[in-house]
Amino acid sequence: MPQETSPVRVMLEYKGQQFVLQPGHVGSGWWRFDFRKRLAADSQPFDVVAMRNLDWTDLPWLKMLGWTLLTAAALAALLSLERQRAERRRAEELLRLGQVARLNTLGELAAGIAHELNQPLTAVLANTQAAGRLLDDDPPQLTTARAAMQRAAEQARRASDVVGRLRRVVERPDIAGRLQPVSLEAAVRNALYLLEPELRRLEVKPELGSTTATILAEPVALEQIIHNLLSNALQALAQVPAGTRTLQIEVHAIAGKGELTVRDSGPGIAADVLSRLFEPFFTTREGGLGLGLSLCESLASGMGGTLVASNHASRGATFTLQLPLAPAA
């Protein structure tokens, strides 16, 4: 800064005497800054004094404003990020709760079925075995044995009624009436979004092709099938080392059908398992109910489609879901 325009006055002081080195425009501001330092030489113990008076107008208002705005913006961004994360966490929590609730319902259902069937079966077994013992008696107690056999038959019929009732509850004949055009690709993206925590945990980056197809489906049933196929793929991938996990998802429209293929690089499906894959209550999983894929298949066929499983030539399993294309609007 040139000496003439500098706002700082520099002086040497010694016992009240002042020697101005640079007069400077100290200004008339009310806020005075000064700085003193004694020179270290014993022969000349001068004080060096630098001083300046500050006024409101001297403050760097623009820079201060800029800094404040920048800080506020950064803070706002941080808060919104935190809010987003909390929302995401909540959504994940809700999803997990939903799954737990569904599992509990299934557990309750299984316990109920077990009870409903075990009662008549207990009676059938006890009656027939009692009849056997009565016939072994000497003399054989024919009348009582015959009555026991008759009661056993009644109870066998009761068991079969329970099964019939159960089938009518589980089968949903009205699913075909609720079909509507659905974007297969959008449904996949939705399912992937829900599974994102799981994908991240397993370090799986799903590869989703760019093609799409609009099919006729019942949205909830479709979501359930896709969710099931993707979770199965993830469980298969969890069994192989992290670096080798790939998940390829493709959507095509071919010959009047919309086709979704889900291919994982997991261990694949053993030959003896492959043939029984869609059987109800067949499971290879510890604690599995064996209902997932069987349900998916009946849902798919209820919507006029198919679900097929195969092993890939190199490695891993492929599930192919086909559903009728929606008629062009």
Place this chain on the structure above:
Amino acid sequence: MNSPLSPLIHLIDDDEAVRESLALLIGTVGLRVQAWANPQEFMAKFDRSSIGAIVLDVRMPGISGLTVLEKLIAEDVDQPVIMLTGHGTVEMCRRAFKSGAAEFLEKPVDDQQLLDTLQAAVQQHVRSRERTHDDRDARERYARLSAREREVLGLIVAGLTNKEIGRALDVSPRTVETHRASLFAKLGAESLAQLIRRYAALVEGST
């Protein structure tokens, strides 16, 4: 067996078909069966003094079989309780045994398994009743002894001879002999060995 009647099995299940068929099956081996549809009614009315066992279904409307089991145990009912269930979980099984169930069987139950379990339970109950009966009898007889006789009995159980007992109690061996004969009679003991086997625990318990 003590009772002139054959052992009585109480069968509690809300399902009529199950109740009838199991009652028939249990009857084929000569055990008497009393079937109950309602656990509350069973709890209120069943004969607690009878020899036998209780077969209890876990899943019943209104009150769980496990709750009935806990109430029976809390009441000091000594009949062994066999639990029956259609879908036993490990947790349920654990709770049943912890509460004092004698056995835990899954429906549908095989005849041989059920009948073997019942026979074993009945035998166990008969033995435990005999033991309680003997214990009570011994306690009653012991209570009839005089203070001096109890002292003498304590010293006999401790292994002292008549002469030593006389010295210890500062009486003549002849007096000891009299006390000894009297307490043998009161306790109904036929030999020294029997006396010690039946009363040692009581003597040690009272000192």
